[in-house]
Amino acid sequence: MFQTVEIPVWVIVIVALLAAVAALERILVPSVRWFFRRRMERVVARLNTRLERPIEPFKLARRHDTIQRLIYSPQVSEAINEYAASEGVPENVAFENAQRYAKEIVPSFSATAYFGFAIRLARVISRSIYRIRIGYFDEEALSKISPEATVVFVMNHRSNMDYVLVTYLAAKRAALSYAVGEWARVWPLQGLIRSMGAYFIRRKSYNALYRGVLARYVQMATEAGVAQAVFPEGRLSLTGGVGDAKLGILSYVISGYHPLRDRDVVFVPVALNYDRVLEDRVLREAAHGGRSKFKFSVWRSFGFMFRQLRFMLTGRFHRFGYAAVSFGEPLSLRAFSQSQTGNLPPLVAEELMTRVRAVVPAVPVPMVATIFEQAERPLTHDDVVERYVKMLDLLRSNGVHVHVPRDNPAYGAEVGLRMLKLRRFVLEQDDGFVISPKSAEFVTYYAESIAHFFEAPEVSP
Structure with missing residues (x-):
């Protein structure tokens, strides 16, 4: 011993x-x-x-606690049982799958990361790349939203800059929680994005258990009053226009909603438009390849950033024109549900996308691109200015918000034409300017962002 x-x-x-x-x-x-x-x-x-809308306790809860609440909720337990029965697997295996999905989805919000780092970075990036302008903005309507309501910003999806731009513009209102696709699940973005309160989703998952876990998380966040931002189109626009809504996240928010029992959910339509979309070439490549999405490349992104940095250091950098954001008429889910009959999610989605399209701001490049799209002959500089002024009057008479740089239509036409010339989408010939045959699709891409304003028979540019 x-x-x-x-x-x-x-x-x-x-x-x-x-x-x-x-x-x-x-x-x-x-x-x-x-x-x-x-x-x-x-x-x-x-x-x-x-903040106008304080950070909810749900966002501040420990990630581990939120995951436990999620996987032990009655809705997820039911989904686990159904999955085990349909797939013929033990319930403990189904539970482990649900736990893995929950860990994949649930964010780890950090107020310090969001307000101390992310907001400042978003402001610097936004202002460095674009001239930011606010289009339509009904301050009175937004101020009337009840403090007890859950606010969901519903946006068209033009660029990954959408996240940065709206985060910066909404900084004084609320800390937004985004639904982010799988493209962002790469180092070093993943940890940063989680700390900003975003949650990752699989855009295409036919796994009923995964959808059950995701749906319940979205419902928990909505019930807790967390301000959210969603892209109903489900992907970046490959055509440049505003697409139809996929029900996905919207259906999770709306499903099971009871107007008399639950807190109100107020959807705020947000429309963005750009003189230059950073990913336009990648998106057009994806469209040609018949792919519904493009693959995010860290190295390609770094290459783009280093190229722009080189331009800055050599004095050749030019900002990418104007980026404009409009906020449409809010939609109360409580009021809307009480006035409608039938299947609610598709009705809400259709109404929201109609409101988003209505407030898409017209900026110089899409307007000048539309002019060249409709031209039957080469256009001189004076032709472009003349048609720009006519289009400006037409759009304004139809209630469209148009950003005119320096409030000078001639200068606005010059800005749009200069951007198209700089990128060689438009070429100058002896008899005037024409669309480059190699770049016609890009002119169409930018014109498409405001094409819906001219769809009515009596409206033509």
Whole structure:
């Protein structure tokens, strides 16, 4: 019993390390976690005094706790049982799958990362690349939204800059929670995006259990009043126009909604338009390949950024024109559901996309692109200005918000023409300007963003 026992040094080292880890876990880690939690609570308290819609406790809950609430909810338990029965697998296997899906979906919001880093970065990037303009904005209608309502911004999807731009513009209103596609599940974006409160979704998943877990998470966030931003089109627009809504996230928000029992959900239509979409060439390549989406490439993105940085250092960088954002008429789900009969999700989706299309801002490049699309002959500079002025009057008479740089139509036409010439979408010949045969699809792509304003028989540019 009292004999000396020889133990290898490496065993002693391992035991010491395990003891140290146990001490940290039991004694130090809780204290450190408590310290940072208190700091976070003080930061959030200060932020909530500035925000129009304070950060909800649901966003601040520990990620582990939210995952537990999600997988043990009655709706997910039912989905687990149905999945186990339909697939012929044990319930514990189905439960593990549901747990894996929950860990994949649930974000880990950090107020410090969102307001201390993300907002500032979004402001710098937005202002560095574009001249930002606010189009239609009904301050009175937005201010009438009840503080108790859940606000969901519903947007058309032109570019991945949409996330950055709307995050920056909504910074004083709320901390938005985005549904982000699988393209962002790459290092180093994944951790940063999670900390900003975004949740990852699989755009195409025919797994009923996955859809059940995702639906319940969206419903939990909506019930808790978390401000959200969704792209009903489900992908970046390959044509340049505003597409039809896919029910997906919208159906999860609406399903099971009871106007008398649940808090109101107010959808705010948001429409974005650009003089230059960063991914336009990639999107057109995807359209030619018959793909519904394009594959995100970290190296291609870094190559683009380094190329622009080189232009900045050599004095050849030009901002990519104007980016305009309009906020449409809010839609109360409570009021709308009480006035409609039939299947609610498709009715809401159709109405929202109609409101989004109605407030798409017209900026110089799409307008000048439309002029060239409709031209039967080469156009001189004066021809472009003349047609721009006529289009401006037509659009304004139909209630369309048009951003005119410096409030000077001639200058607006010049801005649009210069951008098209710079990218060689339009070529100058002896008898005037014509569309480059190699770039005709890009002229159509930009014109398509406002094409719906000319679809009525009596309206033609």
